[in-house]
Amino acid sequence: MTTRKRVTVSLPLEVFEAANTEAGGNMSAYAAKALMAQAVRDSAARLAQWQESRQTELAEFDAMQLDALDEMNGGAAA
Numbered sequence: 001m002t003t004r005k006r007v008t009v010s011l012p013l014e015v016f017e018a019a020n021t022e023a024g025g026n027m028s029a030y031a032a033k034a035l036m037a038q039a040v041r042d043s044a045a046r047l048a049q050w051q052e053s054r055q056t057e058l059a060e061f062d063a064m065q066l067d068a069l070d071e072m073n074g075g076a077a078a
Contacts (some may be wrong), residue, residue: 009031019031019034
């Protein structure tokens with residue numbers, strides 16, 4: 001059995017009317033589906049930002065390694 005939590009929201013009238021028309025009589029299911037879809041999009045955006053930040057950090061690490069190799073070889077790498 002799925003646990004449910006009752007909530008109250010205020011919507012602009014035109015948003016409510018459009019959602020109510022599409023909900024087919026089950027506004028709760030419609031809202032749950034819409035909110036879950038938005039949560040997935042938000043999570044995907046955060047994941048993309050994290051991956052991008054990791055790429056920047058890895059590029060900086062690679063540059064540090066190359067600098068260290070240059071120093072060990074007595075100058076610029078060939």
